[in-house]
Amino acid sequence: MSPKSHYLPTRPSRRSGCRIVLLLLGGFALLAGLDGALILLGLPAPVIAARLADVHGPLMVYGFVGTVVVLERAVAIRRNWAFLSPGLLGAGGIALVSPIPLFVGQLALMAGSIVLLAIYRAIWARQPSTSSAVQALGALLGLAATILWWGGVPVPQLIPAMTLFLVLTIAGERLELARISPTVDERAERWLLAVALVLASGGVLALLWPVLGYPVLGFALLGLVSWLVRYDVATRLVRSKGLPRYMAVCLLAGYGWMGVVGLVWILWGPGYVGPAYDAVVHSVFLGFVISMIMAHAPTILPAVLRRPLPYRPLMYGPVVLLHASLVVRVVGGDARGLDVLVQWGGFANIVAVLLFAGVSVVSVFVGAPPKPVRRESSTASPRGRATISLGTRR
Known part of the structure; x- marks a missing residue:
């Protein structure tokens, strides 16, 4: 999403295979969240899970959007430990819709949010900036929402904090x-x-x-x-x-x-x-x-x-x-x-x-789609042939 010039890579990034797995975790959360949306709308849904409708919001915010956004952060700073954040958020999304106790998924989201703050700490250490401070403030509010949800605060009351996590x-x-x-x-x-x-x-x-x-x-x-x-x-x-x-x-x-x-x-x-x-x-x-x-x-x-x-x-x-x-x-x-x-x-x-x-x-x-065909017209000159491009500049 953002330019990477201020992130000074120090180690090689992980292989694309790992990134694809993490993206698939986010994709799973997206599909599960959309299934939950159908349930909430009162429409037929492919899967009917016991608590899918109840975790719809956190699943989309952390399991889907959080995983995708934080994965880009992890790639940007080129630190292996940073991939723990999208991994925990994606795994937390799976846990939320699985039969295991709800608190397991909540703790995974919380842990992923903590690692995200560590990522912003590493970014700040390399080059402090207002943009990093604003994003870290959003991550802090996102962490606060996971802690409060784990503590029993209903999701509707946490919508402002979850909103600010992504907005900031x-x-x-x-x-x-x-x-x-x-x-x-x-x-x-x-x-x-x-x-x-x-x-x-x-x-x-x-x-x-x-x-x-x-x-x-x-x-x-x-x-x-x-x-x-x-x-x-x-x-x-x-x-x-x-x-x-x-x-x-x-x-x-x-x-x-x-x-x-x-x-x-x-x-x-x-x-x-x-x-x-x-x-x-x-x-x-x-x-x-x-x-x-x-x-x-x-x-x-x-x-x-x-x-x-x-x-x-x-x-x-x-x-x-x-x-x-x-x-x-x-x-x-x-x-x-x-x-x-x-x-x-x-x-x-x-x-x-x-x-x-x-x-x-x-x-x-x-x-990529094929580029427009460029027609060329040539004219003779004393020194040879000069080519004039008549195609569209891209």
């Missing part, structure tokens, strides 16, 4: 990329750090004094969206072509859904069940997080697997389906109390995620 991770990465822009200076970095600290404070307040904490979170999220719109390179790359435009479209759409979450928290405050809760959870974890994964997949997978994921215009299909179905689910279903639209929108959400996974896998194995 992505925000820190976007800062790293935004540094190529001349508009990003010390003031911009201080602004993002201040927003991150307010978000972290709001996450604590949301647990202790929800009536105060949720509006604080909402306003801070809107502040983060403002920062991203102001400084993120996506606002300029959206006018380009090909892969840069595709990534920018995914990013900006995700920022829009994060703004929706901020507005809901400001206007409706704490909510642990019902339409507002559903709107928040799926706006952030589908509209924002999955959109970020769709945007960064062409750069994450090559870094992890050492195989390219070529951009294809076909990738827009799952993106459009994801966001259109989320509008149906949130605006048509949740906002108007129409359960049938929630179901159909939710089902289309699942199809969009699976469709993107399928397109990505096929693209990896098929390889």
Whole structure:
């Protein structure tokens, strides 16, 4: 997701086989989480497990997204011990849906989150930066959520902390990329750090004094969206072509859904069940997080697997389906109390995620699409033949 220039590798990375295994653990968590989503929607599901619906949230946040994101971190720092983090998160995802006691999976997620903090400690030791601090703050909140869940706090009350784990991770990465822009200076970095600290404070307040904490979170999220719109390179790359435009479209759409979450928290405050809760959870974890994964997949997978994921215009299909179905689910279903639209929108959400996974896998194995044929015209000259390319520059 982020450039690796500030991670100074000291040891050879593990073989791709190990990385593929870890990716498969994340893929298992994704499929299990989508199965749990079907159960929660009241739709027929391929597998009916005793607690699949109950662990749906942590399974997706830690078992799927956490494993994939942290795997990229482990690859970046080139330390063998760092692969313990995605390994523990992936194994924790399997444990959550297995018949073994729930606390085993909870402890695995907790241990994986602790190793993730050690990864950020190693990154900070090499080169301190605001982006690393913001991401480490998100990891700390993610660890806190696993500890509280293990201690008996219900998952709905932990949604703010789980949200901030992923939101701050992505925000820190976007800062790293935004540094190529001349508009990003010390003031911009201080602004993002201040927003991150307010978000972290709001996450604590949301647990202790929800009536105060949720509006604080909402306003801070809107502040983060403002920062991203102001400084993120996506606002300029959206006018380009090909892969840069595709990534920018995914990013900006995700920022829009994060703004929706901020507005809901400001206007409706704490909510642990019902339409507002559903709107928040799926706006952030589908509209924002999955959109970020769709945007960064062409750069994450090559870094992890050492195989390219070529951009294809076909990738827009799952993106459009994801966001259109989320509008149906949130605006048509949740906002108007129409359960049938929630179901159909939710089902289309699942199809969009699976469709993107399928397109990505096929693209990896098929390889890059053929380049446009270049026609050449030659003219004679006293010294020989001068070739003039009439093809498209890429």
